[in-house]
Ligand SMILES: Cc1ncc(C[n+]2csc(CCOP(=O)(O)OP(=O)(O)O)c2C)c(N)n1
């Protein structure tokens with residue numbers, strides 16, 4: 001898959017209401033290219049819902065069901081059942097939820113849809129905050145990060161969402177990054193080719209929320225992967241494989257960049273370095289990252305339980 | 308475009324749902340075509356779909372909707388795109 005092989009068709013009209021440089025929008029644009037027009041989206045309250053609900057206009061060229069914050073998984077089961085009844089079995093039913101709508105308030109409805117075996121793709125775009133309501137912490141916010149509700153830095157590590165989803169023993173799970181666009185596109189198409197519940201998570205840096213210049217958004221996503229703060233992986237029937245840079249890190253062919261390079265590039269971590277270095281917090285970040293990679297190493301060597 | 312009856316509000320697809328977002332720009336991307344190798348990275352990574360891909364894979368900017376984020380300039384391997392201040 002090369003860039004020139006990405007579909008020419010655009011299913012998002014230009015002139016959407018997202019911030020300049022928003023890679024939530026980039027990920028959507030690419031996902032819809034990968035899926036094509038036979039797609040129905042369910043979108044709970046989020047930045048994406050704001051992009052979509054510019055009534056009476058919308059940039060989306062596929063049907064979208066705007067959903068209550070907590071309910072997207074349940075709504076997806078309903079949409080899939082209705083389409084089945086209509087004989088429209090070849091439509092992609094896709095939830096597009098933020099990390100708030102996935103890790104936190106959307107968790108039980110998503111889990112229910114997965115347990116029911118709904119034929120859909122749950123996509124979480126993870127900008128590590130509740131961005132639409134002005135930068136509050138979520139279960140995906142990393143330790144140490146400033147948000148308006150953790151203004152001295154978050155004191156907990158992020159939730160292991162991929163682990164929670166893996167426990168549902170799905171036929172396909174993947175994490176991706178819009179900074180590795182061909183890999184993201186391939187994973188969307190792979191998910192669409194498999195029947196049953198699928199989960200994808202995209203790591204989407206948010207310039208206004210993380211406090212860095214918007215033109216660096218794609219670079220920030222790449223740096224997250226290079227520092228090991230975000231893994232690229234996929235699990236087919238429970239067998240976990242890492243991809244691209246993340247695979248090279250595990251294979252010892254690429255050395256993780258120092259995490260401080262990533263932290264220093266974002267204003268949300270500035271208090272870890274000024275007025276003086278917070279050695280305790282920085283050591284906790286390093287400890288967690290090493291433990292995380294040890295966990296990844298084990299996942300890669302034994303996989304998880306079969307689907 | 309087909310319209311639907313429903314007991315809820317329905318928005319319909321259109322270009323510029325949030326207006327002509329090109330007006331948000333402080334800097335505009337300018338492509339030096341003589342340096343461009345048609346790698347399409349700017350087209351792929353523009354969040355807005357504001358880099359237009361021609362039949363022959365040449366690229367141009369849709370200034371009505373480009374928000375001036377500068378990602379295309381940062382992702383161009385040939386540095387063929389420069390960000391110029393709007394007058
Ligand atoms: C039940 C309920 N609580 C709160 C809100 C307000 N609300 C709207 S969007 C949002 C944040 C969504 O965060 P996330 O899911 O991470 O998506 P993002 O905004 O980051 O795109 C909140 C709290 C709501 N719409 N419904």
Ligand code: SF4
Pocket residue numbers: 018019021022023024025047127131132205206207208209
């Ligand atoms: S706040 Fe962040 S995620 Fe939301 S539209 Fe702006 S850049 Fe995108």
Ligand code: SF4
Pocket residue numbers: 021336352353354355356357358368372373374375376377378379380
């Ligand atoms: S500046 Fe941003 S919005 Fe404009 S063409 Fe480049 S990537 Fe697209």
Ligand code: SF4
Pocket residue numbers: 338342343344345346347348349350366382383384385386387388
């Ligand atoms: S990224 Fe640069 S070299 Fe590649 S197509 Fe765009 S302008 Fe041309």
